[in-house]
Amino acid sequence: GENERTFVAVKPDGVQRRLVGEILRRFEKRGFKLVGLKLVKASEDLLREHYWDLRSKPFFRGLMSYMSSGPIVVMVWEGLDVVKTARKMLGETNPADSLPGTIRGDFCVEVGRNVIHGSDSVASAQKEISLWFGQDELHCWEDNSRGWIYD
Ligand code: DAT
Ligand code: MG
Numbered sequence: 001g002e003n004e005r006t007f008v009a010v011k012p013d014g015v016q017r018r019l020v021g022e023i024l025r026r027f028e029k030r031g032f033k034l035v036g037l038k039l040v041k042a043s044e045d046l047l048r049e050h051y052w053d054l055r056s057k058p059f060f061r062g063l064m065s066y067m068s069s070g071p072i073v074v075m076v077w078e079g080l081d082v083v084k085t086a087r088k089m090l091g092e093t094n095p096a097d098s099l100p101g102t103i104r105g106d107f108c109v110e111v112g113r114n115v116i117h118g119s120d121s122v123a124s125a126q127k128e129i130s131l132w133f134g135q136d137e138l139h140c141w142e143d144n145s146r147g148w149i150y151d
Helices: 012-016 020-030 044-050 060-067 082-090 103-107 122-132
Strands: 005-010 033-040 072-078 116-118
Touching (some): 005 082, 005 122, 012 020, 020 103, 044 122, 082 103, 082 116
16 A cells, blocks of 8 residues: 555665755655655675675675675665566666666666665565664655645
């Protein structure tokens, strides 16, 4: 429903390349509701837990050093089907397969520098949100444009 939440992160290359505003803008304009946002330097432990399913992949070490190479902007967005829609807005894992109009399709070229993360299911979104955010960092607020976004 409208209360579905997803976890999105602008990776270190996205922060370096000044893409944070553009990415926030796309989610805001789509009509999703921002409920959490912060700039963080992720610890290796947090990243290992976040990418636990990929620990045996050959690119895992490179992924860890890329993701810990600078601050990242983590966010939680809320709205109808936001998990699936956010993944569509991101594009494919490999930017080469991502259509223009998607974030990866517009702003990057290589899988190892693909600018943004988004949860791949409602279950992983719940896990990732609780991994990266404290309860007190997730904000409930009355959405005054709600009636113009949902019928
Ligand atoms: P996604 O980020 O689209 O959910 P994933 O969960 O399969 O993709 O992988 C997580 C990240 O790991 C991905 O954003 C970039 C990196 N990665 C994935 N496959 C890779 C590969 N073949 N070579 C290098 N990095 C890769
Ligand atoms: Mg993934």
